[in-house]
Amino acid sequence: MITVPTGFAQAIIRREGEAGRAWIASLPAIVESLLRQWSLAPDGPATHGSVGLVLPVRPSAVIKVSFPHPGNVDQPDAFAAWQGRGAVRLLARDDDQFAMLLERAGPDTLACVADDERAVGILGELSRRLAVPAPAGLPRLVDQFPLWEAEFLAAGRPVRVLDAVRELDQRDTVVHGDLWDANVLAGSREPWLAIDPKGCAGDPAYDAFTVIHGPRLILAPNHLWWLDFYCEAAGIDRERARRWSLLRAHQSALWGRDGGDPDWLVRATDQIIAELGPA
Template identity: 30%
Template sequence: MLKVLTDRGAKVGDMIGAEILSLWDGNGAVKLIDRTGNAMLLEWLPGPSLREKAPCGQDQMAAKVISELSLKLRLSKADGFIELKDHFGGALPKAEISGFPEPYRDAFGRAQTMWQALLRTTEEMCLMHGDLNHDNILWSDRGWVVIDPKGVVADPCYEFSVVFRGPVGEEARAAKPERILELAELLARGANLDRTRILQFGFVHVAMSLAYHFTRGSISETDMAIFQAFDSLQLPVPG
């Protein structure tokens, strides 16, 4: 497959994905065959995607695949990749809470506090996919592999933050606190990580995404519902 970036894609750094694909060299990821300028030649993967293979609430199967891939893809910190503190342009810590919808201001204040505490208490920084959702995982002749990495450097617990928002088509279930708790438990066991910290990163990630869109005058009703579900868990502030 030939992937040619638009000017916007090149501007936001999508070619960083080629760098990390080169590092993975096909181990748990689509193979990068060649690259030049704003174009990448990639291995063709017909799929299906994980969303297609694990629909209708099959979180146990999906969590097993995602956690195993996260372990395979995780690399020691590398230069040239964006750190979590700069992800989404640092939208959450820069956000003026007074400009947010009034019913959600306290929750965003809690998310800002949580964000700073998570960054302060991070003990290990790893290079990871950064957008490990169900649609970015495809079946291949060597098993499940990922596509479209962002190449984020962060605490390993952050890798699962986008998982709580999917899969596409199950938004109502994604906003249920009991589903969030169960999914976090599955991911924590699969990747041998702390369940509470995975939840904390899930909370701040959806807050960060909302803050990014608020500053541009838009709102995601799905993200807002998930954000409220996370806030209802009354997660402790780390450290």
């Protein structure tokens, strides 16, 4: 029987309440059933991200089981669309258990690359490769516009930054949604492989904000220069990326204040908003 990491269990219960407690209690049995279903054996202790348990297995792969939440439904479809192109391969899936069998990569992440320009260039190249046609059924970013507008109006945020994105011609590619150092692992089949996509359909320019707002660059000077550098590597129009990043920066500031982000992070996000300029 696997051991669920204590910190992971506590975080899930704190965030999800009794539903989280019940899921954590059931997790060892879920993993055991998946090991039998896929004829696998554990190959080390379980690790975790923010929403899922990850167990290395033999032969070389990992089982990922995520908390059963609507936001965790679409990862397998993103991996299936990529077919290993710039991302770990999806080997099997059990949607009822919110579980996937994935190609093993790592343990090194892109954070191990000290050279900022090289790392941002890698993120850009991955973004270019991940921008494949979206399959039917992936949630579309444009369908979120009414919700975002309501949030902005309620909080007194400028709706014009949303209008500036809404007036763009809308794309329909697979968007990672959370592309930053920790979600890129060193691979053997390819040098770098993306993990943990949100799984949505839309404009690849959406991911530019995560790059400049991630730990590597959030306190760096001249975010517009880094935006340009990333866009060049990703093959993304700089103005599209600027508009999406401005929208997402305002969202981050709004959600961060509600979520109790530390003051330094709030100030850094406000600085990015100032640098990106008006809508």
